[in-house]
Amino acid sequence: MKLLLNLLWIVFGGIFIALLWFLIGLLLFVTVFGIPFGIQCFKMGTLTLTPFGKDVRPNFEKHPIANILWIVIAGWELAILYITTGALLCVTIIGIPFGLQWFKMAVLALLPFGAEIK
Numbered sequence: 001m002k003l004l005l006n007l008l009w010i011v012f013g014g015i016f017i018a019l020l021w022f023l024i025g026l027l028l029f030v031t032v033f034g035i036p037f038g039i040q041c042f043k044m045g046t047l048t049l050t051p052f053g054k055d056v057r058p059n060f061e062k063h064p065i066a067n068i069l070w071i072v073i074a075g076w077e078l079a080i081l082y083i084t085t086g087a088l089l090c091v092t093i094i095g096i097p098f099g100l101q102w103f104k105m106a107v108l109a110l111l112p113f114g115a116e117i118k
Helices: 002-028 035-049 064-089 096-110
Strands: none
Touching (some): 002 035, 002 096, 035 064, 035 096, 064 096
């Protein structure tokens, strides 16, 4: 079932969002300051590519300063975007599994540093 849902996810837009995350990550690698943020974009891209069957475990205590910088720069906006998209998808019964994946990605978008994807 996870394979089927991941395939549907990829076909209906997951590949484009993952590619955007990978592109942003590459752009952040241009500066030394951006490299840690670029790594987190790659982490987000891998989760966005196949989110079904994966679990996100945030760990704020591991890198608190980096997480605070991320939240201030873009994290809170991304989290609101992911939550809004998830809520819109949860309006329909068919969209509920996909909406739940957007909520999972909102957690990672808010606190990516130190988070584990299992």
